[in-house]
Amino acid sequence: MERDIQVRCTPSRGQLPAIREQQLLYLLMELAPSGLDESQSRLPLDICMVLDNSSSMRGDRLFQTKEAARYIVNQLTPDDYFCLITFNDHATVAVPRQSVQANVAMREHISEVQASGGTEMARGMELALEQMLRAIAFSGVRRIILLTDGQTYGDENRCVELARQAQKEGIGLTALGVGDEWNEDLLATMAAHGNSRSEYIVNAEAIINLFREEMRLLQGIVAQEMSLAIRLSPGTCLQGLFRVVPEIAALEPHEGRGGALVVPLGEWMGSDAQGFLAELLLPAMPPGEQRLLQIEFSYRLPRERHPREVRHEVRLPAVSGLAKTADDVPEKVRRALEKVTALRLQEAAWREARRGNIEQATRRLEAAASRLLQMGEQSLARVVEQEAERMGRTGRTSAIGKKEIVYGTQRLGRHREHEDSR
Amino acid sequence: MIVCPYCHQELVEGTIFCPECGASLADEETRRYAEPASPPPAAPAQAAGSSTGKTTAHITPTQLRLLVLNSGRTIPCPLGEIMLIGRSDPSGGVFPEIDLGQDNGYMAGVSRRHARIVRRGDDFFLEDLNSMNGTFLNRNKLPAHTPVPFQDGDEIRLGNLVLRVIIEEYLP
Numbered sequence: 001m002e003r004d005i006q007v008r009c010t011p012s013r014g015q016l017p018a019i020r021e022q023q024l025l026y027l028l029m030e031l032a033p034s035g036l037d038e039s040q041s042r043l044p045l046d047i048c049m050v051l052d053n054s055s056s057m058r059g060d061r062l063f064q065t066k067e068a069a070r071y072i073v074n075q076l077t078p079d080d081y082f083c084l085i086t087f088n089d090h091a092t093v094a095v096p097r098q099s100v101q102a103n104v105a106m107r108e109h110i111s112e113v114q115a116s117g118g119t120e121m122a123r124g125m126e127l128a129l130e131q132m133l134r135a136i137a138f139s140g141v142r143r144i145i146l147l148t149d150g151q152t153y154g155d156e157n158r159c160v161e162l163a164r165q166a167q168k169e170g171i172g173l174t175a176l177g178v179g180d181e182w183n184e185d186l187l188a189t190m191a192a193h194g195n196s197r198s199e200y201i202v203n204a205e206a207i208i209n210l211f212r213e214e215m216r217l218l219q220g221i222v223a224q225e226m227s228l229a230i231r232l233s234p235g236t237c238l239q240g241l242f243r244v245v246p247e248i249a250a251l252e253p254h255e256g257r258g259g260a261l262v263v264p265l266g267e268w269m270g271s272d273a274q275g276f277l278a279e280l281l282l283p284a285m286p287p288g289e290q291r292l293l294q295i296e297f298s299y300r301l302p303r304e305r306h307p308r309e310v311r312h313e314v315r316l317p318a319v320s321g322l323a324k325t326a327d328d329v330p331e332k333v334r335r336a337l338e339k340v341t342a343l344r345l346q347e348a349a350w351r352e353a354r355r356g357n358i359e360q361a362t363r364r365l366e367a368a369a370s371r372l373l374q375m376g377e378q379s380l381a382r383v384v385e386q387e388a389e390r391m392g393r394t395g396r397t398s399a400i401g402k403k404e405i406v407y408g409t410q411r412l413g414r415h416r417e418h419e420d421s422r
Numbered sequence: 423m424i425v426c427p428y429c430h431q432e433l434v435e436g437t438i439f440c441p442e443c444g445a446s447l448a449d450e451e452t453r454r455y456a457e458p459a460s461p462p463p464a465a466p467a468q469a470a471g472s473s474t475g476k477t478t479a480h481i482t483p484t485q486l487r488l489l490v491l492n493s494g495r496t497i498p499c500p501l502g503e504i505m506l507i508g509r510s511d512p513s514g515g516v517f518p519e520i521d522l523g524q525d526n527g528y529m530a531g532v533s534r535r536h537a538r539i540v541r542r543g544d545d546f547f548l549e550d551l552n553s554m555n556g557t558f559l560n561r562n563k564l565p566a567h568t569p570v571p572f573q574d575g576d577e578i579r580l581g582n583l584v585l586r587v588i589i590e591e592y593l594p
Binding site for chain 1: 423434435436437438439441442443444445446448503504514515535540542551567569
């Protein structure tokens with residue numbers, strides 16, 4: 001079986017009602033690797049760790065972080081590159097970017113990292129980028145792993161700018177927050193890109209597990225330079241685009257060549273399936289076959305020079321006299337959309353809270369809790385419910401509660417309803 | 423345009439979940455409830471003005487009512503997926519679907535957001551919302567935030583207010 005990527009598109013309805021008003025259609029796009037040989041997909045890695053060593057990291061947090069850094073170095077081979085930046089009041093290149101020949105020396109440098117001072121994240125990111133951009137013609141996987149436990153003050157915009165610059169260069173970002181003091185809005189914004197992600201680490205003991213998972217993903221690359229382009233037929237609008245597997249996240253397409261809406265997706269890490277959901281607003285439909293849109297996934301398979309493409313045209317018949325409300329929504333589309341609804345409700349709640357509309361924010365959180373309860377997500381629903389109550393009473397959520405909600409919702413994408421489609 | 427049966431928001435055709443309140447609009451159950459001429463037959467107070475004389479046998483498979491033993495009032499429960507039980511407090515923005523204010527709920531120790539009933543198909547669950555005076559099902563105190571299934575004939579106690587569950591099947 002030739003190795004490649006399979007794409008399957010499932011619309012929320014198999015037939016559209018031919019009506020004179022606008023209607024919504026959802027399109028689930030599922031990607032699965034085929035004929036993939038795991039051993040072939042290990043590509044050279046270029047990893048830059050950017051670690052917060054401010055005084056709040058003292059003790060178990062720093063100890064576990066150094067353990068995790070040593071674990072990463074142990075997993076690397078002489079084909080890989082590694083560098084380590086630490087930041088507190090200033091940033092330091094603890095290990096300059098180099099190929100992993102002498103990992104004993106690297107491990108020693110890691111052990112020497114001490115915690116003190118404040119949190120100046122932008123300087124750390126600047127040094128990371130400076131080191132990473134030294135690479136010439138590196139064809140493997142490039143990634144910055146940022147770990148912080150605190151707020152950075154005054155340089156948030158610069159941090160986002162640097163993250164975007166890295167992403168533009170094809171360097172992915174994994175932004176990790178430990179404990180409950182860090183700024184989830186900042187890390188989430190920095191990671192709001194197709195080839196980046198942010199994660200919440202509840203306590204120091206969980207740090208190593210997250211780094212193990214990161215290495216597992218980095219060591220099995222299905223495709224590189226992935227991007228999704230959507231070409232809409234006249235009158236059709238893309239109202240929303242979301243990643244739904246393995247995480248729930250909103251994606252922001254930009255206008256590309258020929259009017260297509262394009263989202264760069266970076267590397268496909270790990271061999272788990274990927275899923276995307278588009279929300280389309282369709283114009284009035286006369287009866288007959290309707291050409292709605294064309295999707296195009298482009299990617300490069302590991303060790304191949306030329307990019308490949310999978311195209312899919314979505315056409316559906318519009319039929320007169322069809323019930324306006326869809327009664328045959330495929331279960332997997334419904335489930336994906338249910339998770340997206342939970343995401344949208346909590347995002348609306350944070351927006352309302354920022355505007356000072358506490359009552360609206362409370363209602364949105366309550367609605368998100370109800371939706372989660374219907375989905376059988378009892379524990380997350382409970383957190384949302386408690387924070388809704390707190391929001392109504394005090395006008396704000398707890399720092400830890402908000403992180404649990406934001407990252408708990410993101411993780412809904414890992415719950416495996418999509419396995420049947422593999 | 424379609425209208426969300428729960429929050430009455432106007433929505434575009436084809437909407438599956440209401441973006442305002444998160445309610446599902448594509449469930450077979452929900453759609454049946456959303457039909458305009460389907461007042462629940464066991465809800466005399468609400469049905470009186472809007473009855474069409476049409477049988478509801480095909481429309482409402484299961485109807486939940488709560489008989490408040492303290493006051494003798496029967497409360498026809500609305501057809502939502504989630505129903506808050508408590509006391510309404512307009513200034514605090516609390517409007518429970520099952521409002522026990524008129525049953526002397528305040529004196530009986532019913533919290534504004536006391537408990538809730540979650541409906542999944544024909545199954546009902548009761549969940550205490552960390553109320554001050556507790557929620558009891560058949561005299562057993564429920565742990566907070568843990569939905570427990572209940573059936574026809576069960577006894578629910580909120581503070582000192584006792585309710586009898588009436589679940590009726592309507593077969594054609």
